[in-house]
Amino acid sequence: MTADFKPVSSSKISISELMLPSHTNFSGKIHGGYILQLLDQIAFASASKFSGNYCVTASVDTVNFLKPIEVGELVTMKASVNYVGRSSMVVGIRVEAENIQTGAVKHCNSSYFTMVAKDKEGKSVQVPGLILSNLEEVRRFRKAIKHNEAKKEFQEHEKVTKVNSIEDLASLDQYNVLLEIS
Numbered sequence: 308m309t310a311d312f313k314p315v316s317s318s319k320i321s322i323s324e325l326m327l328p329s330h331t332n333f334s335g336k337i338h339g340g341y342i343l344q345l346l347d348q349i350a351f352a353s354a355s356k357f358s359g360n361y362c363v364t365a366s367v368d369t370v371n372f373l374k375p376i377e378v379g380e381l382v383t384m385k386a387s388v389n390y391v392g393r394s395s396m397v398v399g400i401r402v403e404a405e406n407i408q409t410g411a412v413k414h415c416n417s418s419y420f421t422m423v424a425k426d427k428e429g430k431s432v433q434v435p436g437l438i439l440s441n442l443e444e445v446r447r448f449r450k451a452i453k454h455n456e457a458k459k460e461f462q463e464h465e466k467v468t469k470v471n472s473i474e475d476l477a478s479l480d481q482y483n484v485l486l487e488i489s
Contacts, residue, residue: 312436315444318357318388318398320349326380326404337376342402345384346370346418350398353386354422357396358434361425365395368419368454376415380404389444390451394431395423397451419454 324345332338347364354362376382383403390397402416426432439445476486 312438313357314438314440315387315389316440318353318386318396320353320356320386321383322349322352323381323383325407326376326378326382328378331378335378337378337380337382339372342372342376342382342416343367343370345382346400346402346416346420349384349386349400350418350420350422353388353398353400354396354420354424357388357391358424358432360432360434361427362396362422363425365421365423368397368421368458370416370418372416374404374413374415376402376404377406379407381407382415388437389419389447390455391434391437393433395421396434397421397454399447399451419451 322345326337330337330341347367350364351362381404383405384400385403386398386400388396389399398420400416400418400420401414402418403412404415405412424432424434437448439448476488479486
């Protein structure tokens with residue numbers, strides 16, 4: 308067990324990349340899958356920098372695509388560790404796109420990745436504690452706690468829900484679905 312603590316600032320990473328036509332989807336906007344790839348890379352970099360270990364993606368907890376990104380825009384991703392457990396870290400990532408001709412900047416994406424630190428044998432390893440230096444870092448830490456609690460509650464609910472019960476099937480009548488179960 309380590310007694311080491313590090314400030315959030317020690318996990319901060321920023322990357323910028325010009326969006327090219329090769330990154331587009333069929334509608335001419337930057338493909339969400341390409342953005343996800345970049346998000347995973349920066350989450351890895353932030354978590355590895357903070358923990359001092361190789362890190363793996365345990366889950367992609369939230370990815371909110373808020374605005375489309377255009378070809379020719381400069382995308383900047385800013386990441387930092389918002390929460391730490393024993394071996395896990397929640398990395399928050401903000402994505403902004405800048406029109407490099409006008410200077411206009413838009414917030415395009417917010418994402419949260421849970422990363423786990425690993426040793427050379429691939430076993431989970433303890434990460435340093437997190438030093439919160441301002442109220443914004445406290446807010447992000449508390450938000451991650453609430454999200455983790457909600458995730459655990461959902462997982463527990465999944466264990467006890469009987470998907471094939473009459474009550475469960477009857478509750479689906481409020482949705483836009485037609486049951487044709489034989």
